[in-house]
Amino acid sequence: MNILVLTLTAALFLAAESGGARPPPHGNFAATARYVLHNNGWGSLASTSTHPPIQGKPYVDTFSVSDGPVGNSTGVPYLFFSPLERTVQDLQADPFATLLVSEVQSGYCASVKWDPEDPRCAKVHLSGNVVPVPEDETDFAMKSLFSRHPIMAEWYKMPDHKFYFAKMEIEDVFVLDFFGGGQSVSLEDYFKANP
Template identity: 80%
Template sequence: MNLLFLTLLAAVVSAVTAGGTGPPPHGDFAATARFVVHNNDWGSLATISTYPPIKGKPFVDAFSVSDGPVGNSTGVPYFLFSPLERTTQDLQANPYVTLLVSEVQSGYCASVKWDPEDPRCAKIHLSGKIVTVPEDEMDFAKNSLFSRHPIMAEWYNMPDHQFYIAKMAIDEVFVLDFFGGGHSVSPQDYFKANL
């Protein structure tokens, strides 16, 4: 019990001394998920492969992602895909994916000397289906991606690559941010969380 208290105290002190830029408090799993998703510019996207040597097996690739311009989190991950990518070919056969984002990218874990695999360095798994962005949401989706990944605006206009914007319809949120195992968060609670 004393070790747990000291660990929590150290995390709070570190967050305060870092200028309050740390994550939400442990136990607020929905807010932690939103915080980590919004403060990541990329994640690992897992699909079920259609590529013959590993057909039917998991495949993962790194993708730039944005859930909104900086300071305007929606919780919805937006992606820029090309049909030339193996992942996109997988999505045509099975649109279900899992996106992993880690708090390690923010620099917070390093600032408190936590290894990327340390459970206190939050890992968020979003599972769901990749879907088309509706036309009335397209301007926001473009701004979300292009404001955080400016080169994407150029890629989007490359006709040979046929880039398109998609988003994830989230079915499940899983948060690991401390010792003792992870926690499931409903999509409803995830989207209601305040940053």
């Protein structure tokens, strides 16, 4: 019961934070991808495991994510990593990963009584290499993540965890937002879309 209350509270907070914006209409796949990423606080990141007994097989974990402060979407997923995390260790061996974000977190799907698995509750898959953020981008990555995940500022003060900022260099965008299968989106369309 407490988990349900916390989940609903987080969804309402994110919906309020995004201004309660409605999703783009079906068919505007690039805008949908940007909308879903910008209105999410977390996603599932899949890597190739380096750890026995599942070495070489898929492994997935959840991570907080931000593509920019509220109202300043870049389309680039920023993450906050510690090398103590299993997925981060996997990415050091093979940086290619897929990030899944779902519209369910915004609260919109629940408001129209759609199950999280309902295809109309949009899901976005972003695939590419996850790399450390270059030094000249660190301030923006920090602002993007800390403004949406304030607790991270406290984690940053934990020297033993060696936290650092990372981002995905997107190579593929795939959107499912309706019945009948998903749609690939070109990187050009994705980055020029307005969420």
